[in-house]
Amino acid sequence: xxxxxxxxxxxxxxxxxxxxxxxxxxxxxxxxxxxxxxxxxxxxxxxxxxxxxxxxxxxxxxxxxxxxxxxxxxxxxxxxxxxxxxxxxxxxxxxxxxxxxxxxxxxxxxxxxxxxxxxxxxxxxxxxxxxxxxxxxxxxxxxxxxxxxxxxxxxxxxxxxxxxxxxxxxxxxxxxxxxxxxxxxxxxxxxxxxxxxxxxxxxxxxxxxxxxxxxxxxxxxxxxxxxxxxxxxxxxxxxxxxxxxxxxxxxxxxxxxxxxxxxxxxxxxxxxxxxxxxxx
Numbered sequence: 001x002x003x004x005x006x007x008x009x010x011x012x013x014x015x016x017x018x019x020x021x022x023x024x025x026x027x028x029x030x031x032x033x034x035x036x037x038x039x040x041x042x043x044x045x046x047x048x049x050x051x052x053x054x055x056x057x058x059x060x061x062x063x064x065x066x067x068x069x070x071x072x073x074x075x076x077x078x079x080x081x082x083x084x085x086x087x088x089x090x091x092x093x094x095x096x097x098x099x100x101x102x103x104x105x106x107x108x109x110x111x112x113x114x115x116x117x118x119x120x121x122x123x124x125x126x127x128x129x130x131x132x133x134x135x136x137x138x139x140x141x142x143x144x145x146x147x148x149x150x151x152x153x154x155x156x157x158x159x160x161x162x163x164x165x166x167x168x169x170x171x172x173x174x175x176x177x178x179x180x181x182x183x184x185x186x187x188x189x190x191x192x193x194x195x196x197x198x199x200x201x202x203x204x205x206x207x208x209x210x211x212x213x214x215x216x217x218x219x220x221x222x223x224x225x226x227x228x229x230x231x232x233x234x235x236x237x238x239x240x241x242x243x244x245x246x247x248x249x250x251x252x253x254x255x256x257x258x259x260x261x262x263x264x265x266x267x268x269x270x271x272x273x274x275x276x277x278x279x280x
Contacts, residue, residue: 001031001032001263001264002030002031002258002261002262002263002264003030003031003032003033003034003057003059003261003262003263003264003267004025004028004030004032004033004034004245004246004248004257004258004260004261004262005033005034005036005059005061005077005079005187005217005243005244005245005261005262005267005270006034006036006061006063006077006189006217006220006243006245006246006247006248007021007025007033007034007035007036007245007246007247007248007249007257008021008035008036008037008038008063008247008248008249008250008252009021009035009037009043009047009250010126010129010250011037011040011042011043011126011128011129011130012037012038012039012040012063012129012130012132013037013038013129013130013132013133013134013135013249013252014037014248014249014250014252015249015250015251015252016250016251017043017046018035018043018044018046018047018050019046019047019049019050020250021033021035021047021248021250021257022035022047022050022051022054022056022058023050023054024248024250024257025054025056025257025258026054026055026056028256028257028258029258030056030257030258030261031056031057031264032051032056032057032058032059032267032278032280033056033057033058033059033257034058034059034060034061034077034079034245035047035058035059035060035061036061036062036063036077036078036079037062037063037130038062038063038064038065038130038132039062039063039064039065039092039095039096039099039130040062040092040096040129040130041060041062041083042128042129044058044060044083047060048060048279051279052279057267057278057279057280058278058279059079059080059267059270059271059278059279060079060080060083060276060278060279061077061078061079061080062077062078062081062092063075063076063077063078063189064076064077064078064092064095064170064175064179065095065167065169066169066170066171066172066174066175067169067170067171067172068171068172068200068204069171070198070200070201070204072197072198072199072200072204073169073196073197073198074172074188074191074200074204075188075189075190076172076175076176076179076186076187076188076189076208077186077187077188077189077217078179078182078184078185078186078187079184079185079186079187079270079274080183080184080185080270080271080273080274080275080276080277080278081179081182081183081184081185081274081275081276082182082183082184082275082276083276085178085181085182085183087178087181087182088178088179088181088182088184091170091175091178094168095167095168095169095170096130098167098168098169099130099131099132099167100131101167102165102166102167103121103131103132103133103135103136104118105165106133106136106157106163106164106165107121107136107139109162109163109165110136110139110140110156110163113163114140114143114145114156115143115144115145116136116139116140116143116145120139120142120143121135121136121138121139123139123142124138124139124142133153133157134149134249134252136152136157137149137152137153137157140152140156140157149252149253150253150254159197172188172200172204172207172208173204173207173208173210173211174211176208176211176212176213177211177212179212180211180212182275183274183275183276184274184275184276185214185215185270185273185274186208186212186213186214186215187213187214187215187216187217187241187243187270188205188208188213188215188216188217189217189220189247190217190220190222190223190247191205191216191217191223191231192222192223192224192227192228192230192231193220193222193223194222194224194227195222196222202234205234209238209240213240214240214241214270214273215235215240215241215242215243215266215270216231216234216235216240216241216242216243217243217244217245218231218232218235218242218243218244219242219243219244219245219260219261220244220245220246220247220260221246221247221255221259221260222247241266241269241270242266243262243266244260244261244262245260245261245262246258246259246260
């Protein structure tokens with residue numbers, strides 16, 4: 001019985017509601033999924049309600065954007081944590097505020113060369129959603145500047161472009177510690193995603209493991225085959241869980257829900273460690 005442990009709704013940068021994401025999982029024949037929107041748990045209740053209607057188990061989750069000391073982007077999945085834990089909640093609210101300010105600044109820069117306004121960016125964003133570069137990409141698509149998100153990220157929205165603005169993000173090891181303090185289960189998302197840019201070295205893995213990392217997302221389309229083998233060896237050496245997932249964003253990415261999955265026995269181990277119950 002398979003679970004897709006990495007999906008996104010329009011509460012962050014996906015294109016579907018939490019209910020529609022759950023329905024897509026049901027149509028794909030999955031036993032369950034984890035909803036892991038960026039820096040927010042806003043979609044949890046809707047996803048759980050949809051899961052009960054569709055007969056799909058829902059693992060409550062979140063994806064935390066981090067930055068290593070070397071300036072490398074790291075994404076951390078947190079499963080079944082307490083959403084009201086003060087330390088983690090405050091850190092996520094800080095990240096969301098920074099993302100909003102960053103998006104406004106990038107929209108201003110883009111407006112100097114393209115028919116982009118902040119109002120157009122807002123029109124691509126669901127109320128209360130975590131605003132990110134995908135919404136800027138959608139605004140560029142709506143304005144006819146690029147054909148799709150992929151084209152926007154391949155050029156105009158690259159970190160090396162003059163339109164790019166950074167945002168606050170916690171250190172990966174600090175984020176692992178916060179997740180554990182909040183009773184959650186931290187798993188390193190797509191840790192060898194070389195197609196996205198630089199990846200962290202083994203020292204960052206070791207720091208995260210020492211801080212309490214529980215697992216590695218091994219089976220993901222952005223981890224090259226050779227790197228997956230390295231990740232499996234690392235996981236065995238440190239007794240870490242190994243997961244697989246799609247990183248589904250609806251129409252926002254080509255990733256298909258359920259293209260990589262996690263076995264039920266691993267999900268059971270995650271459920272036993274989290275402070276919040278999975279909705280079976």
